[in-house]
Amino acid sequence: MIKYDIEELAKKLERCRNVNLDDVKLEDVDEIISIKIDRRKSSEERILDFIMKEKNTYIFKVNGKLVRIRFLENTDLTAEDCLTNVLKNLYR
Numbered sequence: 001m002i003k004y005d006i007e008e009l010a011k012k013l014e015r016c017r018n019v020n021l022d023d024v025k026l027e028d029v030d031e032i033i034s035i036k037i038d039r040r041k042s043s044e045e046r047i048l049d050f051i052m053k054e055k056n057t058y059i060f061k062v063n064g065k066l067v068r069i070r071f072l073e074n075t076d077l078t079a080e081d082c083l084t085n086v087l088k089n090l091y092r
Helices: 006-017 043-053 079-090
Strands: 059-062 065-068
8 A cells, every 4th residue: 555645635635726727727737538546446545546646636627628626615415416416407
């Protein structure tokens, strides 16, 4: 198992979360299709690997367009609930 510097990863997450989208250059963002996740690892390790490897865990490209994900704090909604709501709103 890889040793993870949890404090450093937490700092990276905070920096990434606070990036202004207007300051992001398209060429500096990973295309979502290029993101590889090792499914043999535990879910905890996959998350930590993702945070460690990706330039910004909140911003990525889909078909050349910038996409930012955000999460509400203090809510009972899961990520799946949020994505389901987005899809319902897109395809009404």
